[in-house]
Amino acid sequence: MLLKYAFIFILSGFALVLPLVSIVAGAILGPRKPDPVKNDIYESGLNTIGDTWIQFRAQFYLIGLVFLVFDLEVVFLYPIAMAYGRPEFGMAAVLVTLLFMALLIVGLVYDWRKGGLEWQ
Amino acid sequence: MPELPVEIPIPTPHQAVFIMVAVATGVASLLVVTNRNLFYSALCLVGALFGVAGVYVLLEAEFLAITQVLVYVGAIATLITFAIMLTRGIMFGVTSPNNRYMFAVMSMALLVFLLVAGVVDRVPWAVAEDLTLSGDGKSMIVDLGWEFVTTYALPLELIGLLLLIALVGAVMLARDDE
C-alpha cells in the first residue's frame, strides 16, 4: 500500500516543480521594465480608493460553516456506505445513519429559516 | 580514510520519507506559532496539517489521512482564513503579537517537550512483534463504517447533535444583525 502513496509523494514533488520551473522560465525569458503605472493595480481603470482589505460581511463565513458541518457528515457517511457490503448490515444500522443525517438536515433547515442561505 | 567513531545508519526509504515528512511538519508547526503575520501563520498551518496527513499515510491509516485533508485543509483552514480576513483592520506588518508571558511560556513549552521526549525514549512500549496489517485497506474502511453504526452508534449521534448545536450557535453568533 505504501508503494502507491510513494507514487503520490513523488508526483507531488513533481507537481510543485513543474509550475515553478515554468514561472521561473517565464521570468527569465520575459522582459522586465517595471514602472509605477504598469504595476498599479487594475480596478476597472479607476484609481484605487482606500484600503483593499475593507471588511466583508459574515455571509461567506456562514456558508463555510454549513459546509464544514456537511463535510463531517460525508466523512462518516462514506465508511458507512462501504459497510453495506457486510451481510449483517441491517435496518438498525440504517436507522442510526438516517437519524444522523436528519440531525444535520435540521441544522440546514434552521440556517435556511434564519436567512443564512440568502444572499443579500 | 579513518573509521568514523559512530556508525551512521543508512535509512530505509520508509525511514527517509518519515524524516522528510516529520521535519517538514515540525518546521511548519513551529512557524505557525512564531510567525508575526497571521495570514502566514494560517498558510503554515495548512502545511503542518498536510504533513500530519502524510504521517497518517506512513502509519497506513489512509482513510484518516484523506479525512485530515478533507476536513482540516478543505474546511477548517478555509474558515480560519475567512475569520482572519473578517477581523482585521490593516493586514501588513505584525498582526499576531505575543503577550508579556512569552518567554516564560517558551521555556515552559521547551521543558514540556524535553520531558515528554525523554519519557517517550525510556518507556518500554509494548509494541507488537509482527507489524503487518491483516487484510487490505478496503476492509479497514468497511470495518470503520461498521464500527460507526454499531459500537459507536451513540457517539455518532452525539457528534451529529454537537454539530447541530455548533451550527445553530455559530449562525446566531455570526449573523449580521441589521
Place this chain on the structure above:
Amino acid sequence: MAEWYQVLMTALVGAGVPEWIATAVALLAGVTAIGLVAPLIALILVWLLRKVISRIQDRIGPNRVGRFGLLQTIADIVKLLSKEGINPSRADFMAYNLAPILSVFGVLLLFAVVPVTRGLIGVDINVGVLYIVALGSIGIMAALMAGWGSNNKYALLSGFRVVAQLLSYEIPLVLSMLAVVLYAGTMRFGELAEQQGNFLGLGWYVFLMPGAALIFFVCALAESEQTPFDLLEAESELIAGFHIEYSGMRFAMFFLAQFLGGFVFAWVGAAMFLGGWQGPGVDLPGIGGFLAAGYMMIKTFAIYLLMIWVRGTFPRLRVDQMMSFCWKILVPLTVGLISWQMVVQVLELPTPVIAVLVLVGNLLVMGIGLYAVGRAIRQEGFRTKRAFTPDSLIGTMQPVAE
C-alpha cells in the same frame, strides 16, 4: 490483474536490476508519463474549446498556425513565455507567487488516481473517490491566496466568491458520488469500472442513476468554474476574477489548472457513470486493452464536449441564484436520494428489484429537481420586471456600517 508498476518492476528485476532501483525507475516512469501527458492534454483542450466555441458562435476559430490551427496553443505559450511578469504594487510576495503554483499542484495530483484501462491507473487507492474531492480543496486555498495577495478589491471579492461557490458545490458533488459508492460498495476507480462491465460492457451507472449523474455533472461544471457558474471571473462584474493581477506564465498556470481541472472532472464522471473503460469487446485478447483505453478517452472527451456545449449556450447565473440552487435544491435532493437508496438497499430484495427501485428514486429526484428549477425561473421572471437594486449585484462589497 497486475498493475502497471508491478509489470514494469517484474520486467526490470527479471533483467537483473536490484529491486529498489527497479521500484524507483517504475515510479519515476509513471510520474514522468503523467507530467508529459497532462500538459499535452491541456494543449488539446485549449484548441478544442476554441474550435467548438467558434462553431457554436458561427465563427471559424484559429486556422492560421498549423493545420486547422492545431499549433495555435503552442504559439500562445511562446507568447506567454515572452511576456513580462508584472508584480503589482503592494502585492503580498508569498501569497501572490505561491497561488499559481498551488493551483497547478492540486490539479496535477488528481491525475494520480484516474483510470485509463484495467491495470493502467496511476495508483488505484482505496479512497480514490474521496481523494478527488479532498485534493480539490487545494484549488480553493490557491484562489483565496491569489485574491488576497493581489491587493485588488475585485480579486479579493472574487476570491471570496470562489470559496463560497466551490465549498457549496462540493457537498452535492460528494453526495452524488456517495450514491454510486453506496451502490457499488467501493471507492476504487478500478473496481467501479469493473462493476459496470455487465450487459456487453454497457451496464453503466448512468442508466441506473441518471439523477445522481445529472447532479454530478452540474456540480462538476461549478467546481471547474465553467459557465453557467463562471461568475468568479465575470467580465462585467469582476473583470477577470481572482487572477486579474496575473500576467505571463503565472497567468498561464491558472489557465492550465482550470482546463485540466475540468478535464479531470469529466474523466471522473466517465469513470463513475459511463462505465470507465468498459464497452463492447474490451475482453478480447490483444486489441481489448487498446479498445478499452480508446473507450475511456472517447467518453471523457464526450463529457468535456458537453461542458463546452453548455459553456457556449447557457447564460450566467447570479450569485444568489447560484447559492440558492445549491443549498435549497441540490443538497436536499441528494440527501433524499442517499436516504432512499440506503433504505432500498438494506431490504432483502432480489437485485433487479433493487435496481428498479434505485432507478425510480433517481427519476423522482430528476423530476423534482427540474420542477423546482422551472418554478424558480418563473418566479425570477416576475422578479426581474420589478426594478432591481444594484446592491444585490454588488452584494457583499459594501463595507459594514460603523
Place this chain on the structure above:
Amino acid sequence: MVPLQAYLTLAAFIFSCGLYGALARRNAIAMLMAVELMLNAVNINLVAFWRYGPNRDDLAGQTFAIFVIAVAAAEVAVGLALIIAIYRSRKTVYLDEIDLLQG
C-alpha cells in the same frame, strides 16, 4: 520500520508548539490555530498507538481520531463565530483587551 518513539517525539514537538502558541499569542485566532496543532498531535499519538499496538483489528484508535477531528471542527466553528461576534462589538481580537468580566 520507523520506531514508535519517532512518532511520539514528533507528536510531542507539535504539542509543545501548540502549547506555546496557545499561551503566548495575543490574537484569539492564532490561539485557536495553536489549539488545532495540539489536537493534531493527540491524533498522531492515537493512530501511532493503534498501528504499533498488539490488536490492530480493533479500530478504536482510528475511530477516536475521527471523532476528535469532528469535535475540533465544531470547536473551530463556534470559536471563530465567537471571535467574529466579539470583534463586531469590541473591535479587537486581542484577548488581553477583552475584559468583559472585569466590570
